[in-house]
Amino acid sequence: MHTLHSTIPDTELLNHYNTDGDSKWLGILLQRYTLLLFGVCMKYLKNEEEAKDAVQQVFEKSIKELGKYKVDYFKSWIYMVAKNHCLMKLRDKGKLPKEITERMMATPAEENNYAEHIEKDELLERLSNSLHELIPEQRLCIEQFYLHKKSYVAIADETGYTLMQVKSYIQNGKRNLRMLLLKQINHER
Amino acid sequence: MSDNLLDILKDQADISEQELMQYLKGNLTPEERHEVEKRLAASDMLADAEEGLSQLKNKENVHTVVTDLNKQLYEQLQKRRHKSKYPVIPNQSLLIITTFLILVLIVIAFVVIYKMQNG
Numbered sequence: 487m488h489t490l491h492s493t494i495p496d497t498e499l500l501n502h503y504n505t506d507g508d509s510k511w512l513g514i515l516l517q518r519y520t521l522l523l524f525g526v527c528m529k530y531l532k533n534e535e536e537a538k539d540a541v542q543q544v545f546e547k548s549i550k551e552l553g554k555y556k557v558d559y560f561k562s563w564i565y566m567v568a569k570n571h572c573l574m575k576l577r578d579k580g581k582l583p584k585e586i587t588e589r590m591m592a593t594p595a596e597e598n599n600y601a602e603h604i605e606k607d608e609l610l611e612r613l614s615n616s617l618h619e620l621i622p623e624q625r626l627c628i629e630q631f632y633l634h635k636k637s638y639v640a641i642a643d644e645t646g647y648t649l650m651q652v653k654s655y656i657q658n659g660k661r662n663l664r665m666l667l668l669k670q671i672n673h674e675r
Numbered sequence: 676m677s678d679n680l681l682d683i684l685k686d687q688a689d690i691s692e693q694e695l696m697q698y699l700k701g702n703l704t705p706e707e708r709h710e711v712e713k714r715l716a717a718s719d720m721l722a723d724a725e726e727g728l729s730q731l732k733n734k735e736n737v738h739t740v741v742t743d744l745n746k747q748l749y750e751q752l753q754k755r756r757h758k759s760k761y762p763v764i765p766n767q768s769l770l771i772i773t774t775f776l777i778l779v780l781i782v783i784a785f786v787v788i789y790k791m792q793n794g
Contacts, residue, residue, distance in 0.1 A: 509752040516748055520741050521692050525724025532730065538740060545748050549755060565720040606681070613680050631716070632679050637708040653726075656716055660683050667684075 496560040503552065512552060515560065516545055523568050530572035540575065544568045609667075616666040623647070624659030631656050688714035690721055696737065699728055 496515060503511035523544055527537035544567055557563045617625050626645060630636045636644070641652045690711065697703055698711045715721045731737065 509755055513749060513752050517745050520744050520748070521695065521728075521737070522720055522724040524737075524740060524744065525727035526720060528727030528730055529723045530727070534731065534740070537727070538744060541744050542747055542751075545744075545751060549751060561720060565723075569723070606678075609684075610678070610680060613683065628683070631709075631712070632682055635679070635706075635709050637705050638712055639708070640705065653722075657722065660716065663683055 497558075500552070500557060500560060504556075507553070509549070512549060516548060516564075519561070519564055523564065526565065526568045527572055530569070530576060536575070540568070540571055544571055547571070612667060612670060613663060616663050616670075619666055620659050620662055623651075624655045624662065627652055627655035628659040628663070682713055682717070685717040688717035688721060690714050692741075695721075695725065695728070696734070699725070699734055 494514070496518070499511045499515040502508070503515075520541065523541045524537055527540040527544075528534065531537050531540060544564070547567055548564060551567075617628065620628065627641055627647070630641045630644070631638075638649055638652050638656075641647070642649050645652070647655070694711060698708065703711065715725050728734070728737065
């Protein structure tokens, strides 16, 4: 079943489900994300059994919710359902302060299509200029990763940072660069 | 400046289960690792999933876990199908008794009012 429908996009599977109400479409769709959902739940709950239970509960919630309203970006939606579910569990256990949960549970920002506003060459120039505004660790990891095509392990070996630090510098540096770019665009409007 | 820098702006990426597992088991070349990592860096869900799966002590077990979860999902969906095929019917005898009692009350009220009006 899974292999047969592997080329059907998520949106099409959702449309089929909304049209004929046959839950087999939901089955195909949700199975695509089982491994990723298990990984996401493992990251937050740090326990295999709890993560498995959480995935089951996320499936249950998705089955209930998907018939009620339209979901445009299934992957982002199911990710938020899983993440929020885990954060609520952590909060119930007292492992996470309320204010942090609420901040982390915020819906992800809208995707920004930078290409709509700026030409490619200009975008590249702005990005390279903004690189200098990052802290040195972030700039170094971003340059090694995106420009020199080095893997996380290779960057960690060369810089002496831990693997987690490398990942974090890249993720945060990336986020900061996007924010800097967006700030420039908004400023010019 | 290299076009590669534009990859920073990508916020959508996909990866197959097989690729992700090969990455986690360390079975890829440095170039392949970098390609996978570029996709991980472009998607919060992929990055979180990789971080979570990398914490597993026995990565060989992942396939069994996924198979079990999919089996449970199938059962959940089967139950749902069964429910929608055989919707819950409200207790019919309770419905009949209630209707009967309301009718009796209406008749009694009618008789009382009739007698009061006609002395």
